[in-house]
Amino acid sequence: MPESYPNEIRSLALFAGMEQENFEALMRGSYVQNFPPHVELITEGDTPDFLHIVVSGSVDLFSKWNGRETSLATVHPVSTFILAATVKNLPYLMSARTLEKSRIVLVPSEDARALFDVDNAFARAIVTELSQCYRAVVKNTKDLKLRTSLERLANYLLRQSKRAESNAFDLTMEKRRLASFLGMTPENLSRAFKSLEPYGVRVQGNHIEITDCEDLTRFAKPSPFIDDNRA
């Protein structure tokens, strides 16, 4: 399947250092698939048959327990997910569903594991990737345990604003999912937005404008060890 997507994947840090021969073998065994929105790609507890790579669209990682559900992360192109389960050949800890029409590359887990044993650059790239994932989850845990929902929302908005490099931006997900991601109910999120108005947050639909960044920052007290993406 000599399409264009292998180039995009090749440029991922995870695959960049891999032997060309190995990379090609891996891609030969893989295939791309287009999924409509809201399709469950993998289910918590299943055994990892494929390492997934999001080439376009976006994917929600979530989990259920006792009738409750929570959103744990969103995967954007181009990146992989469920790497840890694939490497250790243990059941998924999260389920995944497409948020929009998405193009996903499916790499057979066995092939990935076999290459991991053989290709040293690949093994090291996995370390980098996993370290990043690990640190991201630790930051998220700190966010959850050290902050109130209002503070989490305030810091989330500051992060998004920084990402958009603008004081005005659109939310990248439904408020419903944002609430779940931040660990609160939609009702509570709605009220939290209201509570942030005095600190200079204007909300219209999913358009956000931070009119007083100073004030919001004073309230949110962002920390590099919770909120910085690259650290």
Place this chain on the structure above:
Amino acid sequence: MPESYPNEIRSLALFAGMEQENFEALMRGSYVQNFPPHVELITEGDTPDFLHIVVSGSVDLFSKWNGRETSLATVHPVSTFILAATVKNLPYLMSARTLEKSRIVLVPSEDARALFDVDNAFARAIVTELSQCYRAVVKNTKDLKLRTSLERLANYLLRQSKRAESNAFDLTMEKRRLASFLGMTPENLSRAFKSLEPYGVRVQGNHIEITDCEDLTRFAKPSPFIDDNRA
């Protein structure tokens, strides 16, 4: 420093597959140190100078923000901590303090990183270790987001009971820290214990007895994808 501790360390999965020569070089550059209880070994935000290995005693990983503090994990012998920061050479995301008199091996981070580049078995062992850490944090996040504090306590007790292979066991940490670890206040924990009495939990000081495991399990609804240690 030809003492006995290198053998214990050598048997860790992280170092077991390493070339003997490399391992010896790593140990030559390292040193052991005894710390009294309640000593802060590393501080959030610092740069990782050493990879730490707990040989005896125990260490608390915690974090502070805006005057609040939370306990994120306890490290028991023999295992390492802050591996991710060491590998990526990025600031610590957590602080660490001894809980009791502890013996810690300090491996210079630069040496560890250098070996990571050279020793393929070591690089792969790090992947295994990091995957495990990552999955542990994900489970912890699910515990926090999907359960109430009462449910978290109930499941914690079941896990401890399983670990002790007995319905009666002693708590391995102060209630104060347990509360912080479970994401609640000491007062709330105290009341939570009371609330679990009807489900067959007897508490006397830090001695716990689960008199009706069936009933408690029915309430706690443990899940392999949150509560199993090895999965």
Place this chain on the structure above:
DNA sequence: CGTCCTTTTGAACATTGTCAAACACTGTGG
């Protein structure tokens, strides 16, 4: 124009946190 879904709002409720005080445990020094 309806229909479906999300979002918002209100009120009641549940859970959790705060503060203050009492209690229990531990180890010290008289």
Place this chain on the structure above:
DNA sequence: CCACAGTGTTTGACAATGTTCAAAAGGACG
């Protein structure tokens, strides 16, 4: 051995935070 201080734990009253339920309002789409 006892009194005492220091710390951790428990308890009670109260406040803050977050959830639930019900209903209304707003948007998207056929």
